[in-house]
Amino acid sequence: MSLTHCFSTLGCPDLSLRQVVDLAVHHGIGAIELRALSGSVDVPARLTAEFGSPEALADWLALQSVAIVAMGTSARLFGEAFDLAEVERFVPWAEAVGARNLRVFDGGTVLTDTDIAAARQRLDLWTDLREKRGWTVDVMIETHDALVHHEPLARFCREVPQARILWDAHHTWAKGDTDPLVTWGEIAARVVHMHVKDSAPAPEGRAYVLPGAGDFPMAALRRRLEEEGVAFPVSLEWERLWHPQLPSLDEALAAAAASDWW
Structure with a gap:
């Protein structure tokens, strides 16, 4: 089965x-x-400026051959109170276009028992609200901070069974040099979306490079995902918003295709 390729607008x-x-x-x-979008991470505001309303966006998107499968909020699950209002701002737009997921960050620095308890409580709160309002979109938790390393991520997936994970496979590998296939084997049941990118050793640690030019083991990971017939998007997260020195996303997508990287 071919993977469902996707990209994040973080790259453009x-x-x-x-x-x-x-x-x-x-x-x-x-x-x-x-x-x-259009120079801002306030996606609802930019969509309002461009289309006016969720309904108008849905009408336009229905004529296109591209689907919006996820939107990234800036809310964090751990630490400070879960900002449901931030997530709710995205819901009308996500519902209008049939997006599957709204991303929230994990937050924190080191996974604690308090984080796990808070995650259970906050995800239950979200589920109750979602069911009461009849929303189809759901939240997924990006492995960005406390969950970026293999061990806490695996623990979180075991102890918070309602969690839906956006796994940044590159970051987990780069932080702990853990074989992505090992991590995948422990968290696969929770993953609903994946971020991939490539990097190479550099004096400061690692540096992002065009897909196929680095040493992230994408080929082995791709084979495993294809063998298991994953149905979620595998998304190139080209971090040009945070690293403007990177080549354009257009170049990155061309490199990924030319090298059969993904």
């Missing part, structure tokens, strides 16, 4: 959604996740 933060869709069509990519 200055583009409008219309321009993002044109880029996806150019590269034969049928799915995108929204993290930034």
Whole structure:
């Protein structure tokens, strides 16, 4: 089974959604996740400026060959109170276009028992609200902070069975040099979306490079995902918003295709 390729607009933060869709069509990519648009990570505000309403966006998107499968909020599950209001701002837009997931960060630095208890409580609160309001979109937790390492991530997946995970496979590998296939074997049942990227050793630790030019073991991971017939998006998260010195996302997508990287 071929993987469902996707990319995050973190890699093209200055583009409008219309321009993002044109880029996806150019590269034969049928799915995108929204993290930034027209120079801002306030995606609801940028969608309002471009389309006016969720209904107008849905009407336009229905004529396109690209789906919006996820949107990235800035809410954090651990630490400070879970900001449901931040997540709710995205819901009308996600519901209108049939997006599957709204990303929230994990937060924190080291996974604690308090974090686990809070996660259970906050995810239950979200589930209750979702069911009462009849929403189809759900939240997924990105492995960004406390969950970036293999061991706490595996523990979290065991102890919080209602968690739905956006796994940044590169970051877990780069932080602990753990074989992604080992991590995958422990968390696969919880993963609903995946971020991938490539990097190479550098004087400061590691540096992002074009897909296929680094040493992230994408080939082995891809084979495992294809063998298991994963149905979720595998998304190139090209972090150009945070690292503007990187080549364009257009170049990164071309490199990924040319090298059969993903």
